[in-house]
Amino acid sequence: MATSNVKKIHDFDQSIWLDFIDRKIMDSGDLQKLIDEDGVRGVTSNPAIFEKAISSSSDYDADIKELAQQGKSNEDIFYGLAISDIQRAADMFKPVYEEEVRGADGYISLEVSPHLARDTEGTVKQARELWKAVGRENVMIKIPGTVEGLAAIRTCISEGINVNVTLLFGLERYEAVTDAYISGLEDRAAKGESVDGIASVASFFLSRIDVLVDPQLDEKGLGELKGEVAIALARKAYEIYQRVFSSDRFKKLEEKGATPQRVLWASTSSKNPAFSDVKYVEALIGPKTVNTVPMETLEAYRDHGQPADRLAAGIPEATDVLKKAEAAGIDLEGVSQQLEDEGIEKFNKPYDKLLAAIDEQKQKALQTV
Numbered sequence: 001m002a003t004s005n006v007k008k009i010h011d012f013d014q015s016i017w018l019d020f021i022d023r024k025i026m027d028s029g030d031l032q033k034l035i036d037e038d039g040v041r042g043v044t045s046n047p048a049i050f051e052k053a054i055s056s057s058s059d060y061d062a063d064i065k066e067l068a069q070q071g072k073s074n075e076d077i078f079y080g081l082a083i084s085d086i087q088r089a090a091d092m093f094k095p096v097y098e099e100e101v102r103g104a105d106g107y108i109s110l111e112v113s114p115h116l117a118r119d120t121e122g123t124v125k126q127a128r129e130l131w132k133a134v135g136r137e138n139v140m141i142k143i144p145g146t147v148e149g150l151a152a153i154r155t156c157i158s159e160g161i162n163v164n165v166t167l168l169f170g171l172e173r174y175e176a177v178t179d180a181y182i183s184g185l186e187d188r189a190a191k192g193e194s195v196d197g198i199a200s201v202a203s204f205f206l207s208r209i210d211v212l213v214d215p216q217l218d219e220k221g222l223g224e225l226k227g228e229v230a231i232a233l234a235r236k237a238y239e240i241y242q243r244v245f246s247s248d249r250f251k252k253l254e255e256k257g258a259t260p261q262r263v264l265w266a267s268t269s270s271k272n273p274a275f276s277d278v279k280y281v282e283a284l285i286g287p288k289t290v291n292t293v294p295m296e297t298l299e300a301y302r303d304h305g306q307p308a309d310r311l312a313a314g315i316p317e318a319t320d321v322l323k324k325a326e327a328a329g330i331d332l333e334g335v336s337q338q339l340e341d342e343g344i345e346k347f348n349k350p351y352d353k354l355l356a357a358i359d360e361q362k363q364k365a366l367q368t369v
Helices: 005-012 023-027 030-038 047-055 061-069 074-092 094-098 120-134 147-158 171-190 207-219 229-244 248-254 295-304 312-327 332-367
Strands: 014-018 107-111 139-144 163-168 200-205 262-266 289-293
Touching (some): 005 295, 014 295, 047 074, 061 074, 074 094, 074 107, 074 120, 074 332, 120 147, 139 332, 163 171, 163 332, 171 229, 171 248, 171 332, 200 207, 200 229, 207 229, 207 332, 229 262
Parallel strands (some): 107 139, 262 289
């Protein structure tokens, strides 16, 4: 059988993670098939993914009933369901976690409540609780890269909790996230604790940037740059990654066993039908990176992807694209802040919808007791 186009991406030292989880994909054997045939090397989740999984299937009804009868809150019921799925997926990916360089891949991500995005102490408290409850070394706790999230990231890393930093849209904030990661490792080393085996990724969101910026480009007569700003920002983020993690500061930690915080490309499905459906995968293949893709994007890439290392080679062009956009008056840092604010709201809505759906099923369950 010919090697899958998705699996070939790993030849260029990039890891493909699946941006999806539910019980059906595990029960059916489809997730194991993705590991075996497509070389999928991890899974990310978010409130919207779990909302769809729990609301559109009866797979969770029995567990909701059991947890409801224990007097659990709606949020506790949700995390009880999610933790069970995350543990199961983590066990499936344990062989990936243990192969090659231990801990390079095989991670499953679980997010703190999106309502904590502006709450440092609340984020740290829930991250600790989730980390302990899941009880798997190949799990990452997702924390948004908000200003308030930076201190939470540093604290969690210092305590040995793996972190997937989510909702990144701008270069300044991305660099601040790398500092939070390194500072957390330094804090840990200063306590005489091991920095070996701690892992983190910084998730840079792509297609949403172009959705917001492209109409502005049209207005300013720069239509030829449509669909290019997000990729340009990603390439410049990779340039920052290369600089930061080859610095003398990080090398001191590397000598103690620390690993770089890899950059992860998220929101990689094309929102504009005029673009290729594999646009954000194709352009950003490069070493020591991760791309998390929804199922439909993975299937499209399997069908017609053309894997090649294109990431670093595009940095000079990326610099030019961003200069043109900024010269035309497009405030890219303002764009990143707007997208962060909207992103939090986009996760809050399905989260609240999910809790409402759980409450409805909980009330039904309690009526039948």
